[in-house]
Amino acid sequence: MSLLDVQNLRVSFHTRNGEVKAVDDVSFTVESGKITAIIGESGSGKSVACYSLLGLIPMPPGKVEGGKALFGGADLLQMSEAELRQIRGRDITMIFQDPMTCLNPYMTIGDQLVEPIIYHKGVSKNEARLRAIELLEEVGMRDPQSTIDDYPHQFSGGMRQRVMIAMALINEPKLLIADEPTTALDVTIQAQILKLMADLQKKRDIGVIFISHDLAVVADIADQIIVMQKGKVVEHSDRKGIFENAQHPYTRKLLAAIPSGTKEVSSEQRAPLISIRNLNTWFGQGKHKEPVKAVNDVTLDIRKGEILGLVGESGSGKSTLGRSILRLVPITSGTIEFDGIGVTALQGRELKNMRRRMQMIFQDPYASLNPRMSVYDTLAEPLLLHGMENKKTVERGVLKLMDNVGLARNFVRKYPHEFSGGQRQRIAIGRALATRPEFIVADEPVSALDVTIQAQILDLMLDLGKEYGLTMLFVSHDLAVVKHIADRIVVLFKGEIVEQGTGAELFENPQQDYTRQLLQSIPGRALLA
Amino acid sequence: MTTANPSVTDTTITDIAMAEHGTSLWKDAWTRLKKNRLALIGLGVLVSFIIIALLTPWIAPYSYETQNLDLGATPPSAQHWLGTDIFGRDLLTLIMYGGRISLAVGFVATAVALIIGVTYGAIAGYVGGKTDAAMMRFVDILYALPFMIFIVLLMVVFGRNLLLLFLAIGAVEWLTMARIMRSQVQSLRQQEFVEAAVSLGLGPATIIRRHLIPNALGPMIVYTTLTIPGVMLLEAFLSFLGLGIQPPQTSWGLLISYGAETMEEFPWLLIFPGLALSLTLFSLNFLGDGLRDALDVRSSKD
Numbered sequence: 001m002s003l004l005d006v007q008n009l010r011v012s013f014h015t016r017n018g019e020v021k022a023v024d025d026v027s028f029t030v031e032s033g034k035i036t037a038i039i040g041e042s043g044s045g046k047s048v049a050c051y052s053l054l055g056l057i058p059m060p061p062g063k064v065e066g067g068k069a070l071f072g073g074a075d076l077l078q079m080s081e082a083e084l085r086q087i088r089g090r091d092i093t094m095i096f097q098d099p100m101t102c103l104n105p106y107m108t109i110g111d112q113l114v115e116p117i118i119y120h121k122g123v124s125k126n127e128a129r130l131r132a133i134e135l136l137e138e139v140g141m142r143d144p145q146s147t148i149d150d151y152p153h154q155f156s157g158g159m160r161q162r163v164m165i166a167m168a169l170i171n172e173p174k175l176l177i178a179d180e181p182t183t184a185l186d187v188t189i190q191a192q193i194l195k196l197m198a199d200l201q202k203k204r205d206i207g208v209i210f211i212s213h214d215l216a217v218v219a220d221i222a223d224q225i226i227v228m229q230k231g232k233v234v235e236h237s238d239r240k241g242i243f244e245n246a247q248h249p250y251t252r253k254l255l256a257a258i259p260s261g262t263k264e265v266s267s268e269q270r271a272p273l274i275s276i277r278n279l280n281t282w283f284g285q286g287k288h289k290e291p292v293k294a295v296n297d298v299t300l301d302i303r304k305g306e307i308l309g310l311v312g313e314s315g316s317g318k319s320t321l322g323r324s325i326l327r328l329v330p331i332t333s334g335t336i337e338f339d340g341i342g343v344t345a346l347q348g349r350e351l352k353n354m355r356r357r358m359q360m361i362f363q364d365p366y367a368s369l370n371p372r373m374s375v376y377d378t379l380a381e382p383l384l385l386h387g388m389e390n391k392k393t394v395e396r397g398v399l400k401l402m403d404n405v406g407l408a409r410n411f412v413r414k415y416p417h418e419f420s421g422g423q424r425q426r427i428a429i430g431r432a433l434a435t436r437p438e439f440i441v442a443d444e445p446v447s448a449l450d451v452t453i454q455a456q457i458l459d460l461m462l463d464l465g466k467e468y469g470l471t472m473l474f475v476s477h478d479l480a481v482v483k484h485i486a487d488r489i490v491v492l493f494k495g496e497i498v499e500q501g502t503g504a505e506l507f508e509n510p511q512q513d514y515t516r517q518l519l520q521s522i523p524g525r526a527l528l529a
Numbered sequence: 530m531t532t533a534n535p536s537v538t539d540t541t542i543t544d545i546a547m548a549e550h551g552t553s554l555w556k557d558a559w560t561r562l563k564k565n566r567l568a569l570i571g572l573g574v575l576v577s578f579i580i581i582a583l584l585t586p587w588i589a590p591y592s593y594e595t596q597n598l599d600l601g602a603t604p605p606s607a608q609h610w611l612g613t614d615i616f617g618r619d620l621l622t623l624i625m626y627g628g629r630i631s632l633a634v635g636f637v638a639t640a641v642a643l644i645i646g647v648t649y650g651a652i653a654g655y656v657g658g659k660t661d662a663a664m665m666r667f668v669d670i671l672y673a674l675p676f677m678i679f680i681v682l683l684m685v686v687f688g689r690n691l692l693l694l695f696l697a698i699g700a701v702e703w704l705t706m707a708r709i710m711r712s713q714v715q716s717l718r719q720q721e722f723v724e725a726a727v728s729l730g731l732g733p734a735t736i737i738r739r740h741l742i743p744n745a746l747g748p749m750i751v752y753t754t755l756t757i758p759g760v761m762l763l764e765a766f767l768s769f770l771g772l773g774i775q776p777p778q779t780s781w782g783l784l785i786s787y788g789a790e791t792m793e794e795f796p797w798l799l800i801f802p803g804l805a806l807s808l809t810l811f812s813l814n815f816l817g818d819g820l821r822d823a824l825d826v827r828s829s830k831d
Contacts, residue, residue, distance in 0.1 A: 323724075326728050328724055328727060328728060351730075352730040353730075355727075355728055355729065355730035356730055358728070359728060359729075360724070360725065360728045362721040362724070362725060363721070364721060367720045367721040367722060368720075368721035368722050368724075368725050369722055369725075370722045370726075370739075370740050370743075370744065371722075371744065372743040372744055373739075373740075373743075381726075381729065381731070381739075382729045382730075385729060385730060385731060386730065428725070431725065431729070435729065435730075
């Protein structure tokens, strides 16, 4: 018998715009000791399908319209809230995307682990503590004897996710539901967490449902894969079946969206547009404090017309380097020249003029657009500010920009909250292009997007880069994406450049350990190579 | 708030007839406010009170100065719907004239506080660093000054008049507004759209005006509707102490304080002005509540 047997599950949301079928006739099974991956983009119903089993969707507006979910012989959908509470957190546990929001910032992780152990196991405090340390050891926490008394903010994202996993394991669950558990993490950390989950699941013989938008992430660990689109299961197969013999066009689209391939690089050596010499950007300098050296003695040329990929994990200083060039953070020392002009000393009108020539595309399209400004206002602002258009012609300029970034013209009066993530990123790209810049810093422009949207935005950026003759600094933690788009790649580690070269050079013959480690962390590389 | 109106939106798009009019945030907020019955009733009551206050000199049944000592205090009757006070003046007339003062003090003083507070707080929050520290220490110092002494001093130096009362109350209320605005701006400033505005080359004034203030307006409007009742009560308090409005001019606060003195003999002198003030306060609170919900962008995402 399967651990969990979901049959013909249907869930609807009754909103003021009518009924939305979030999950439409979905069936799947989960086996003990196996990882079942549910893949789909946002809005595909993959999370709702799992949350509704545990009564975790808001009802109303949500409503389970029908189906069965047999777990240990009993139907989860027929249970009362009190019965479900017995199962949630005991037989079925969950881990989420953002561990910080699930941990109480005012309690040490020890207290947060010990409390449920005492509650569920009825053991003494000392025993519970020993048990908690064991758990932390099991999830690969370094030195759990002392870190158990630390607060959540003292851990990195990856370590916090380990704590969450430890918490989920307290009651020896039979089923673990992991909702995008690695999406907020760096590639290297992601690889570690994925390995940990695969190990634990084998060792403890638990069933795992792994929800993700990214096929590549589950490529190495999933036993079976369910692909969902618009509330329906479109394909259901084992890992091999999906990756080698995908039937449904949507699955093929997802596979095609995984960035692969190396960009063809012309050997032509062009003059540098930006020359950075011995750049230091340090933060928090005080009399008695060691500064944080976000960017440390970086010397770098960015050539005219090239796309330079800047790779590193969070905290490596890659965003700070981009922002230093754009004068968005004050630098400590060093020089930055743009087309022969020193950027660091510019003031007033000259600075404004320089800002026109350099623009930025941000990571989070939800935060980078002013929610109170329509597309029209957002795009018209830079056009008018730099006199690209006057009041009479601005409207034509706005529409032309919208055409260029692939936004339908009739959206012109809409506000950011009415758009999807990919559309918002198109608006943000349009805004950056409005000033006709020569140089653009793209700071993780696709990492907040679904995989299929990611591919579209990357293609758009490549096309526009060519059309506008742009030079680009493409900042990302994802080597696969960078390899796809960049002419040259620079690897940054703790604020210093450790290696640079073309994509092919780096991938085939990495010189540094750190680069090798990054390469090995790319999810699903074995299957995609 | 006129500051929230960027010049760009003035340019109308003429030849995009097919332009689908997206729900503007304000229109959207209005749609949601319309669904909130309590807030609508509150709005209706306030608007009618304001209209009555504006028309009072023409529609008041009696003059507010004419005393009729022979008549004295009488309970509500056909001639005097709400009765008369101890000087024989018509209470309805007094409440209408008192409303003019109370509403004016409430709205004008709050508007003064709002404009000063929003500007001050936005600048402090956006510029940050030493400027921010200096500006906020100044606010702290003003906070620490005993309010009553401040008002008494103002009254002594400049004499008593209505304009001064507006200024005095506004000068005190803006402190809290500035603090709220500053904390709003500090969190908004971290967001990428502000960084985007900097990298476009916009100056600080434009960024504050177009990107920060409109986004902080929601909480500010809500706080404003909570401030207006507070200000009206403050005026009542000052008048009660003899620092505000002087007879024969009157306000709701004054009427209530006189009514309270003779509560046992002539209860209607307390009940009716109290009712007028309570109705206004209830309406403002309901409207404030409704506005808070209506202006929350996230609630439109469902």
